[in-house]
Amino acid sequence: MFFTGKVAIAADHGGYVLKEKIKKYLADKKIEFTDFGTDSEESCDYPDFAAPVCKGIVNGEYACGILICGTGIGMSMAANKYKGIRASHCTDTFSAKYTRLHNDSNVLCLGGRITGEGIALEIVDIYLNTPFEGGRHAVRISKFE
Ligand code: RB5
Numbered sequence: 001m002f003f004t005g006k007v008a009i010a011a012d013h014g015g016y017v018l019k020e021k022i023k024k025y026l027a028d029k030k031i032e033f034t035d036f037g038t039d040s041e042e043s044c045d046y047p048d049f050a051a052p053v054c055k056g057i058v059n060g061e062y063a064c065g066i067l068i069c070g071t072g073i074g075m076s077m078a079a080n081k082y083k084g085i086r087a088s089h090c091t092d093t094f095s096a097k098y099t100r101l102h103n104d105s106n107v108l109c110l111g112g113r114i115t116g117e118g119i120a121l122e123i124v125d126i127y128l129n130t131p132f133e134g135g136r137h138a139v140r141i142s143k144f145e
Contacts, residue, residue: 001031002100002131005063008056010036010049015068015075015112017041018120022066022110025121031128034062050078057106058084065107066124072111079107086141091115096123100130102137 007026011019016038026033036052038044046069053065065087067075072089079087087107088099091114099105108127110120132138 001029001128003063003128005032006061007031007033007128008036008053008062008065009033009067010038010053010065011068011112012038012046012049012070012075013041013043014046014070015072015110018110018112018115018117019066019068021117022068022120022124025124046074047078050075054079054082054085054087054107058082063106064128066110067107068110068112070111070113072109072114076107076109079109084145090123090127091119093119093122093126096127097130100127101133102140104132104137104141 023035037049050067053067056062057065067079069075076087076089079085085107086103086105087109088105089109090096
């Protein structure tokens with residue numbers, strides 16, 4: 001795994017089922033993680049679950065995060081409000097690879113109602129195993145950070 005350190009993961013009700021599958025994948029790969037909820041498919045508010053993940057990354061407790069809602073869009077909007085968070089909504093492996101290489105993304109957002117388990121686990125695998133390229137991409141990031 002490229003990221004050293006722990007992964008913070010959370011979902012709302014629309015992402016709960018996929019979150020549980022990703023947790024099993026992380027555990028199988030012996031990747032340390034903290035689950036910040038939610039714990040069921042009962043309706044809840046996605047920003048409440050984006051908050052502890054993003055705060056934990058910004059304060060250095062976690063190397064990166066995975067946030068899942070129904071579409072992945074609400075979670076990415078909420079996460080990108082936090083200074084220092086670069087959240088990427090991915091529905092394909094190419095985006096997962098290049099958002100690490102070029103954007104130094106630190107939060108992966110997925111849609112539990114959009115992306116099936118197979119592709120989601122491939123996206124997570126590529127995301128966690130791809131390093132940032134730096135160089136001209138670091139300059140570009142510094143222009144919006
Ligand atoms: C919940 O119904 C849904 O709005 C939420 O999971 C997410 O998709 C929001 O962007």
